Structures are given as structure tokens and as C-alpha cells.
Amino acid sequence: xxxxxxxxxxxxxxxxxxxxxxxxxxxxxxxxxxxxxxxxxxxxxxxxxxxxxxxxxxxxxxxxxxxxxxxxxxxxxxxxxxxxxxxxxxxxxxxxxxxxxxxxxxxxxxxxxxxxxxxxxxxxxxxxxxxxxxxxxxxxxxxxxxxxxxxxxxxxxxxxxxxxxxxxxxxxxxxxxxxxxxxxxxxxxxxxxxxxxxxxxxxxxxxxxxxxxxxxxxxxxxxx
Amino acid sequence: xxxxxxxxxxxxxxxxxxxxxxxxxxxxxxxxxxxxxxxxxxxxxxxxxxxxxxxxxxxxxxxxxxxxxxxxxxxxxxxxxxxxxxxxxxxxxxxxxxxxxxxxxxxxxxxxxxxxxxxxxxxxxxxxxxxxxxxxxxxxxxxxxxxxxxxxxxxxxxxxxxxxxxxxxxxxxxxxxxxxxxxxxxxxxxxxxxxxxxxxxxxxxxxxxxxxxxxxxxxxxxxx
DNA sequence: ACCCCCATGATACGCCTGTACCATAATGGT
DNA sequence: ACCATTATGGTACAGGCGTATCATGGGGGT
Numbered sequence: 001x002x003x004x005x006x007x008x009x010x011x012x013x014x015x016x017x018x019x020x021x022x023x024x025x026x027x028x029x030x031x032x033x034x035x036x037x038x039x040x041x042x043x044x045x046x047x048x049x050x051x052x053x054x055x056x057x058x059x060x061x062x063x064x065x066x067x068x069x070x071x072x073x074x075x076x077x078x079x080x081x082x083x084x085x086x087x088x089x090x091x092x093x094x095x096x097x098x099x100x101x102x103x104x105x106x107x108x109x110x111x112x113x114x115x116x117x118x119x120x121x122x123x124x125x126x127x128x129x130x131x132x133x134x135x136x137x138x139x140x141x142x143x144x145x146x147x148x149x150x151x152x153x154x155x156x157x158x159x160x161x162x163x164x165x166x167x168x169x170x171x172x173x174x175x176x177x178x179x180x181x182x183x184x185x186x187x188x189x190x191x192x193x194x195x196x197x198x199x200x201x202x203x204x205x206x207x208x209x210x211x212x213x214x215x216x217x218x219x220x221x222x223x224x
Numbered sequence: 225x226x227x228x229x230x231x232x233x234x235x236x237x238x239x240x241x242x243x244x245x246x247x248x249x250x251x252x253x254x255x256x257x258x259x260x261x262x263x264x265x266x267x268x269x270x271x272x273x274x275x276x277x278x279x280x281x282x283x284x285x286x287x288x289x290x291x292x293x294x295x296x297x298x299x300x301x302x303x304x305x306x307x308x309x310x311x312x313x314x315x316x317x318x319x320x321x322x323x324x325x326x327x328x329x330x331x332x333x334x335x336x337x338x339x340x341x342x343x344x345x346x347x348x349x350x351x352x353x354x355x356x357x358x359x360x361x362x363x364x365x366x367x368x369x370x371x372x373x374x375x376x377x378x379x380x381x382x383x384x385x386x387x388x389x390x391x392x393x394x395x396x397x398x399x400x401x402x403x404x405x406x407x408x409x410x411x412x413x414x415x416x417x418x419x420x421x422x423x424x425x426x427x428x429x430x431x432x433x434x435x436x437x438x439x440x441x442x443x444x445x446x447x448x
Numbered sequence: 449a450c451c452c453c454c455a456t457g458a459t460a461c462g463c464c465t466g467t468a469c470c471a472t473a474a475t476g477g478t
Numbered sequence: 479a480c481c482a483t484t485a486t487g488g489t490a491c492a493g494g495c496g497t498a499t500c501a502t503g504g505g506g507g508t
Contacts, residue, residue, distance in 0.1 A: 004475080004476080004484070004485085005484080005485060005486095010485095024343070025343055026340065026342065026343030026344060027343075028252065028340065029343070031464080031465065031466085032465080032466065032467085033464085033465080033466095041486090042486070042487055042488080043487090043488090044485095044486065044487060044488075044489095045485085045486065045487090047466090047467075047468090048485070048486075052466075052467075053465095053466065053467095108342060108343075111339055112339050112342075114400065115335055115336050115339045116250065116252065117400075118250065118332060118336075118399060118400060119248070119249055119250030119251075119253070119332075120250060128400065129400055129401055129402050132397075132400075132402055133402060155414070158410070158411055158414050161397075161403070161407070161411050162390065162411055162414065162415060164393065164397075165389075165390050165392075165393030165394045165397055165411065166386065166389050166390045166393055167393070168389075168392075168393035168396060168397075169388065169389030169390055169391070169392035169393035169394075170389045170393075172392060172396075173356075173385075173388075173389055173392075175342060176338065176341075176342060176352065176353055176356075177353055178353050178356055178357060179385070183385070186382070187382055187385050187386055187389065190379070190382050190386065191386060194418075228454070228455085228505085228506085229454080229455065229456095234455095255494080255495065255496085256495080256496065256497085257494080257495080257496095265456090266456070266457060266458085267457095267458095268455095268456065268457060268458080268459095269455085269456065269457090271496090271497075271498090272455070272456075276496075276497075277495095277496065277497095449508100450507105450508085451506105451507095451508095452505105452506095452507090452508105453504105453505100453506095454503105454504095454505090454506100455502100455503090455504090455505105456501100456502085456503085456504105457500105457501080457502080457503100458499105458500085458501080458502105459498100459499085459500085459501100460497105460498085460499075460500095461496105461497085461498080461499095462495100462496100462497095462498105463494105463495080463496090464493105464494085464495075465492105465493085465494075465495090466491105466492100466493095467490105467491085467492095468489100468490080468491080468492105469488105469489085469490075469491095470487105470488085470489085470490095471486100471487080471488080471489105472485100472486085472487085472488105473484105473485090473486080473487095474483105474484085474485085474486100475481105475482105475483090475484085475485100476481105476482100476483090476484100477480105477481095477482095477483105478479100478480085478481090478482105
């Protein structure tokens with residue numbers, strides 16, 4: 001095989017361009033040409049490495065999903081061994097808030113795609129509803145396991161639904177600039193205070209990089 | 225003036241076409257030509273009555289906003305004189321749930337536009353954040369007035385934020401088919417039960433037309 | 449009865465989109 | 479050393495988009 005290039009690196013470079021365009025100009029501005037220009041490659045290369053636009057978008061969403069899962073795992077690992085129920089639930093939901101650059105990018109692109117999927121049938125094949133549904137089931141199971149720490153009369157399944165709806169609502173509030181990441185976290189802690197009475201909020205729980213919500217936030221871009 | 229046509233009716237007809245296209249195929253499928261075809265008029269007429277696409281979209285959003293406010297006012301009026309605090313808050317938030325056809329249409333188009341406005345600067349001039357911000361302030365004020373009915377230790381401002389975030393999260397859950405309108409209403413009632421302890425849910429509060437969530441719901445279409 | 453102007457039709461223009469096609473340097477296996 | 483194959487560039491094509499332009503029928507004010 002002659003002149004063999006690093007396909008993974010090339011693909012990452014192109015996807016980085018895509019995400020930068022999406023973050024800056026919105027998902028509708030993501031075209032083959034704009035991605036190529038932003039990534040510093042020719043249009044032909046985007047075709048070569050991703051065949052067509054649908055596959056390109058799918059790869060981008062897959063990458064975002066993987067990054068998000070990784071951040072979530074990091075957050076859980078950072079809790080140390082045997083974290084309390086509230087800390088675990090808090091870590092889970094903190095990832096649902098677009099607090100820093102990469103997270104904001106993820107939520108922007110993901111939300112845009114989910115909205116498109118509402119009417120686009122083949123995009124809907126993506127896990128836009130399966131993912132959240134599974135998350136809600138898992139959360140309900142976790143709450144059921146910890147039910148003796150919950151407020152009296154609380155129903156784990158409904159509490160799981162309430163938590164996820166709240167987190168999502170807060171997330172879009174932050175995304176639209178209606179709410180700062182800090183205030184969203186406050187509301188979330190307020191909610192957890194009432195869900196887990198007697199369990200205080202962990203001390204320095206806040207992640208770094210909480211800034212005033214601004215448009216056109218930082219890009220994550222590089223490397224897989 | 226020769227051959228004078230009813231501009232208002234023509235504009236309503238065209239906007240009806242736009243909303244039908246948006247509901248069926250998504251906001252990205254709304255073009256001058258598709259709207260004209262759906263409304264049964266020529267492309268030129270859409271130009272004639274709305275000048276350009278930006279103004280057309282603005283008119284559509286204005287109409288949706290007006291319709292939504294009207295439904296909200298109806299819901300409040302249907303409560304009869306001197307409604308309890310919980311009934312009033314419930315009526316306010318019920319409108320945030322896409323339960324029937326027109327409401328679903330509104331939320332679909334509104335959410336799509338709001339997501340576009342995240343990166344499109346001149347669309348952002350629309351009241352996508354001003355509206356919700358005012359709503360939250362009003363709700364906070366109402367809760368402050370009714371603070372003696374609230375759960376002990378509740379903070380009205382935070383409760384207002386929590387309510388709206390929850391309602392929005394539930395709304396998008398319904399929109400995406402993740403949740404049925406009925407289950408969203410249940411979660412909302414569950415929340416209100418805890419916010420207003422001792423105040424029961426009003427009897428036949430449910431609006432007509434609660435159906436299983438499906439894609440491509442009914443259109444509202446006609447009349448201003 | 450005239451005529452101006454509102455309301456509408458048809459069509460053209462330039463741009464951007466995704467995709468397809470043709471060419472060609474460079475290089476690893478033989 | 480050759481040659482087939484990978485990786486890349488350039489460009490063409492058909493279609494859809496928003497917008498602009500030209501044409502014209504038909505009914506009210508005078």
C-alpha cells in the first residue's frame with residue numbers, strides 16, 4: 001500500500017472542523033465545503049474519508065457521544081470509592097448541564113440534531129430517544145436502591161423522570177443564555193436537597209471552568 | 225382600488241401553509257416554494273404578501289405566539305372566578321406541555337426556531353429569551369404572593385426556575401416521543417403536590433385531546 | 449368610459465448544495 | 479525497477495434556494 005496516511009487522525013481533524021463550524025455558526029452551516037475549509041483540507045478529502053454527508057454527521061454524533069460518556073465516567077471516578085447516593089446522582093446530572101466549553105458544544109450540537117430528528121425519519125434512527133429512555137430507567141433503578149435516603153413518600157420512577165426533565169430544562173436554559181451555569185447548579189442542588197433530605201451537598205463539587213454564559217463558546221476540537 | 229383582496233385572509237392562508245409544512249417536514253423544509261405550494265398559491269404571492277423569508281418567518285412566529293397566549297388566557301378563564309394558587313400555576317404550566325395538536329405544532333416550531341436562534345444572531349433578536357425570562361419573573365412574583373401555601377422552606381424564585389425548567393424538560397420529552405402527554409402531566413402534578421402541600425389537584429383538570437405521542441401530529445392551520 | 453394601479457402569473461439570475469468524475473503524485477510489494 | 483493502488487486535487491453537474499424582473503388582467507375612482 002503506497003503513501004499510507006493515518007486515517008484516524010485525518011478523520012479526527014475533519015470532525016474537529018465540523019464541530020468548530022457547528023459551534024460557531026450552527027448545525028445548518030455545516031456543509032461539506034465549510035467543514036473542509038475549516039479543517040484545512042479539500043472538499044474531496046471530506047468525501048474520501050466520510051463518503052457522504054449523512055455518514056459524516058453520524059460520525060460526528062458518535063464522537064460527541066463517546067466524549068460525553070468519557071466525561072461522565074471521569075466525573076464518577078473523581079468521586080472516589082463508595083460515593084453517597086446524592087453524590088452519584090449529582091455527578092450524573094452535572095453532565096447534563098452545559099457548564100464548560102466541550103459540554104456546551106456537545107449540548108448545542110446534540111440539541112440541534114435532536115430537534116432535526118423530530119421530523120427527519122432517518123436521523124431519528126439515531127439514539128435520540130433510546131439513550132435518554134435508558135438513562136431514565138437506570139436512574140430509576142438507582143433511586144429505588146437508595147429509596148431509604150429519599151424524602152418520605154417519594155416515588156423513584158417519578159423522581160427519575162422529574163430529575164431528568166429538570167436537568168434538561170436547566171441545560172437548555174443555560175444554552176440559551178437565560179441562566180448561568182452557576183444558577184443552574186444552584187437550582188439542581190436545591191432540588192437534590194429536597195430529594196435527599198439530610199444528605200448535604202458535597203463540599204467542592206463544582207467543576208472548573210464555570211463562566212458566564214456566552215454565545216459562541218470554546219471548541220473542544222482536537223484529538224480522539 | 226381595483227380588485228381588492230383580503231390581505232389578512234391571504235396572509236393567514238399562507239401562514240397556514242407554512243405551519244403545515246413545518247409540522248410535517250420540519251422547519252428546515254420551510255422554503256418560499258414549499259409554503260406557496262402547500263398554501264395553494266404561487267411563489268410570487270408569498271413574496272407579495274411577506275416581502276422576503278425573514279419577514280415571513282417572523283410573521284409565523286408572531287402568529288404562533290399570539291395563538292399560544294390566547295390558549296393560555298382561555299385556560300385561565302376556564303378556571304372560573306377566584307381560582308386557587310395551585311390551579312393558577314397549573315394552568316400556566318399546562319400550556320408549556322405539547323398535549324394536543326396546536327400546542328404540539330407550536331412547541332415544535334418554537335423549539336426549532338429557538339435552537340436556530342442559538343447561533344443565528346438576527347433570529348435571536350426575537351423574544352426567545354426575553355419571553356421566558358419575563359415568565360419566570362411573573363411566576364416568581366405569583367409564588368411570592370402565595371408563599372404561605374408553599375411547602376415550608378421553599379424559595380419562590382428558585383421554585384419558579386425549577387417549575388419552568390421542569391415544564392420545559394417535560395415538554396421536549398413529550399415532543400420527542402419519550403413521554404406521553406398523560407405521563408408528563410402526572411409528573412407535573414406530582415411536583416405541584418409537593419410544592420403546594422395540602423392543596424389537592426383540581427378534579428377534571430385535563431384538557432381534551434390527550435393522545436399517545438406520535439410524530440407528525442395534527443395541524444392547527446386555519447384562521448387568526 | 450377611461451385609466452391607473454392592485455393583485456397576480458411566469459420566469460430568469462446567481463449562488464450554494466451534495467455528489468460524481470477525471471487526473472495524478474507518491475509509495476509499498478514484488 | 480516496475481506497477482498497482484492509495485491518497486489527494488480540481489472541477490463539473492443537476493437541483494434547490496431566495497430574490498428580482500417583466501408582463502397583464504380586471505375592477506374602482508373620476
